Amino acid sequence: MPLEIVTVPCLSDNYAYLLHDPASGTTAVVDAPESGPIELALAERRWGLDSILITHHHHDHVGGVEALRSAHGAQVIGAAADSGRLPRLDKAVAEGDRVEVGSQTAHVLDVSGHTVGHIAFHFPDSAAVFTADSLMALGCGRVFEGTPEMMWQSLSKLAALPPETLVYSGHEYATANARFAKTIEPDNPDLAARADRIAETRAAGRPTVPVPLSEELATNPFLRARLPEVKATLGMAEAPDAAVFAEIRARKDRF
Numbered sequence: 001m002p003l004e005i006v007t008v009p010c011l012s013d014n015y016a017y018l019l020h021d022p023a024s025g026t027t028a029v030v031d032a033p034e035s036g037p038i039e040l041a042l043a044e045r046r047w048g049l050d051s052i053l054i055t056h057h058h059h060d061h062v063g064g065v066e067a068l069r070s071a072h073g074a075q076v077i078g079a080a081a082d083s084g085r086l087p088r089l090d091k092a093v094a095e096g097d098r099v100e101v102g103s104q105t106a107h108v109l110d111v112s113g114h115t116v117g118h119i120a121f122h123f124p125d126s127a128a129v130f131t132a133d134s135l136m137a138l139g140c141g142r143v144f145e146g147t148p149e150m151m152w153q154s155l156s157k158l159a160a161l162p163p164e165t166l167v168y169s170g171h172e173y174a175t176a177n178a179r180f181a182k183t184i185e186p187d188n189p190d191l192a193a194r195a196d197r198i199a200e201t202r203a204a205g206r207p208t209v210p211v212p213l214s215e216e217l218a219t220n221p222f223l224r225a226r227l228p229e230v231k232a233t234l235g236m237a238e239a240p241d242a243a244v245f246a247e248i249r250a251r252k253d254r255f
Contacts, residue, residue, distance in 0.1 A: 001021075001022050001023050001103075002104070002123075002125060002126035002127070002128075003019045003020060003021055003101065003104050003123060003126040003128065004019075004020040004021075004022060005017055005018065005019055005020075005126070005128060005168070005210075006018040006020070006041055006045070007168075007207050007209065007210075008029075008037050008038055008041045009037065009172075009207065010033035010034050010037050010038070010064075011033045011034055011060055011063075013171050013172045013173065014031075014033040014060050014061070014170060014171055014172075015031075015168070015169070015170055015171065015172065015207065015209065016029055016030065016031050016032055016033055016037070016038055016064075017029065017030040017031070017130060017168050018038070018041055018042065018045075018047070019053075019101050019104075019123075020045070020047055021101055021102025021103055021104050023102055023103045024102030024103055025047075025048075025102070026050050026051075026101055026102030027042070027047045027048060027049055027050055027101075028049070028050060028051040028052065028053055028074075028101045029049060029051075029052050029053070029068070029074075030053045030055065030121060030130040030132075030168070031053070031054060031055055031061040031062070031130075031132060031170060032052055032054075032061070032062060032063065032064035032065045032068055033060050033061055033062075033063055033064060034063050034064045035064035035067035035068050035071070036064075038064060038068060039068070039071070048072060049068060049071075049072035049074045050072075050074055050075065050101075051074050051075040051076070051077055051099075051101065052065055052068055052069065052074050052075070052076045052077065053077050053078075053099065053106070053121055053130070054076065054077065054078035054079075054086055054087070054089075055078075055118060055119055055120065055121075055130065055131075055132035055133070055134075055170065056079070056082065056114065056115045056117065056118040056119070056132060056133065057082050057085035057086050057115060057117070058115065058133070061132060061133075061170060062086065062087055065087040066087060069087070075090040075091060076088065076089055076090050076091075077089065077090065077091045077092075077093060077099055078092065078093070078119070079092070079093060079094065079110075079117045079118070079119045080092035080093060080094050081094065081110075081116070081117040082115070082116070082117030082118075085117075093108045093119070094108065094110065095108055095109055095110035095119070096108065099121060101123075104123055104125055104126055105123070105124075105125070106121040106122060106123050107121075107122045107123075107124065108120075108121060108122075109121075109122055109129075109154075109157060109158070110154070111131065111134035111135070111154035111155075111157065111158065112145075112146050112150050112151075112154060113134065113140075113141070113143050113145075113146035113147070113148075113150045113151025113152075113153075113154045113155075114133045114134055114140075114141030114142060114143065114144055114145070114146070114151070115133075115144060115145045115146070116145045116146055116150075118132065118133065118134055118141075118154075120132065120134060120135075120158065122161060122165070124162075127162070127164055127165050127166055128165065128166050128168060128210070129158065129161060129165050129166070129167055129168065129213075130168045131158060131167055131168065131169050131170070132169065132170035133169070133170050133171065134151075134154055134155070134158065135155055135158045135167055135169060135216065135220075135222075135223075136169040136170070136171060136173055136174075136177065137167070137169055137173065137174040137177060137198075137208050137209050137211050137216075137220075138173075138174055138177035138178050138181050138194070138198075138216070138219060138220050138221075139173055139174075139177035139180075139181075139220065139222060139252070140155060140220075140222040140249070142249075142253065143249060148242055148243075148245055148246035148249060149242045149246075151245070151249070152225070152241060152242040152245040152246075153242075155222060155223055155245070156226075156241075158213075159213070159216075159217060159223050161213055162213070163212065163213050163214035163217065164212060164213070164214065165212070165213045166210035166211070166212055166213075167209070167210055167211050167212070167213055167216060168209055168210045169209050169210075172202075172207060172208065172209070174198045174201075174202070174208035174209075175198055175199070175202055175208075178191075178194065178195040178198050178199075179195075179255075180221075180251075180252050180255045181195075181219065181220070181221045182195065183251070183255070184221040184224075184230065184233065184234075184248060184251075185221060185224070185230065185233065188218075188219065190215075190218040190219050191218075191219040194215065194219050221248050222245060222248060222249065225241055225242075225244040225245035225248055226241040226244070230244065231244055234247055234248075
């Protein structure tokens, strides 16, 4: 039985995610921007909180960790490589490690680039990956600490997951990301249709995540840097994939 996943809006544009395993009653949260909305979502469902899975050290992803740990005695899990900047970890993990949420198992992926030590949690049996600020809806995080080559490698790793995987990212940036994506591929019909759906979804006050990876592969310019048609549009037909990604990222930074 797959995880029951609840999207919890936090702060101004962050998302946390409750992961509940119906088979065992175990509940985890991926990232904790603030404790209040997470506590409310738990109370509404009469769930406890057994573990907190952290993707990276930025405060808007860990600001509620200590309050939740104190209230629930939850185990805190995060990247060994970033342990010096994270809240105290009960379990430090690296790529290739596994994290259990009841009967479900997450595979830990190193997706450094936005930060060095950023990780993602892939639950293959639930067809879900929690990418925070690495792969986002129609976008990716700014390359603050890593290099464009590192970020491209991380995105390529995520792009290789099964296409039906649902991507749960850390922010509600889809509207702005759609505007930018159209500057890279103005004639992409899948992108145009997705931009319309995003506008309708946000007008209704609903989150634009999760999104099937297949949809990201068809519309997200950062995942499409390897494609000949995208390279040609940018005048970079012979350039390496990572260099094309770097150009797209630089354009987004100036957008």
